[in-house]
Amino acid sequence: MRRCILQIGFGNFGPTHLAAWRVLGLADELYVVDPDEAARRRCMDLGIAPDRVSGTVSDFLDQADLVVILAPTDLHLEVCLPVLKTGKPLFIEKPMTANLNDAQALRDLIREQVVQVGFYFRAHPLAQRAKEEVDKGRLGDLRYISGRFHGHKRARSDSGVVANDAVHFIDQANWMMGELPLEVDAVTKDHFGRGHDDFALIRLFYPSGALAHVEVGCIQPGRWNDNIVPGATQTKEFMV
Structure with a gap:
């Protein structure tokens, strides 16, 4: 069964994560969302098919099996909210949020899904x-x-x-x-x-x-x- 890995954000660390997915043999299962047109173009230039790249999270969220958040830190809570409602496993690049209040709010929304922060x-x-x-x-x-x-x-x-x-x-x-x-x-x-x-x-x-x-x-x-x-x-x- 084909899996869907949804990566939200393709900024500074986008290519690094893409390289890791390729090492794991999972790049063909990767879908990328970024509202920035230049980031989407860079993603496609690195080999992700255009039909797996979008500027809107809702285009791929329902079919996603795993979600990775690479958005700017001050947007982490906002971007995580719709993902947390689905109960899907979630990986968040460090730091989890930009401040303590957002971190506590995000923590309180976690139910039974796996949520991991990227402390490599x-x-x-x-x-x-x-x-x-x-x-x-x-x-x-x-x-x-x-x-x-x-x-x-x-x-x-x-x-x-x-x-x-x-x-x-x-x-x-x-x-x-x-x-x-x-x-x-x-x-x-x-x-x-x-x-x-x-x-x-x-x-x-x-x-x-x-x-x-x-x-x-x-x-x-x-x-x-x-x-x-x-x-x-x-x-x-x-x-x-």
Whole structure:
């Protein structure tokens, strides 16, 4: 039976997701919706048939078996609403929403369908190995997790480094710890007045007494191990 994968949005990450569908052998089952004509044209230029591309979600939603949201973050709640009403499995690119109120509203609308947010770092083999070490107690009790994402790179025009990069490390820290923080503090900087942060320092304080420190930026030179996971008995460092 032919499946229908509906991808809503074909912006910056549209081609990346299309490449992944091709690796999985599912590109022929992909339907794409984007209200932007240039995005639709780019999608068709990359090989998606015109009859599987539209500017209107309702054209394909009823036949969809799975829906992937790649729309701009501030539109996630609005775009997710009709999908959530269908009960279809839903994948949302990170971050889930642009603010806490939208996140809580979206959460309250979820019933029994599968809803996943795109925190890919969990799937990296080194992250999986580190999590296995933690879960089997080989590191002892976790005391501290550090994550850094630095280097000169082109700043994104639609979001800052917290929404684009830090969210991965925050999710990974929560996953490694097996708990959510009780308290968070942060400092962000917008050095060039773009309206988006280009540097951030974030600390997360956990019920167990453990601490996580996340440092992200797109203007700092240098290279570091991405994650350091010290326990009471050992320390693991790994690049992601």
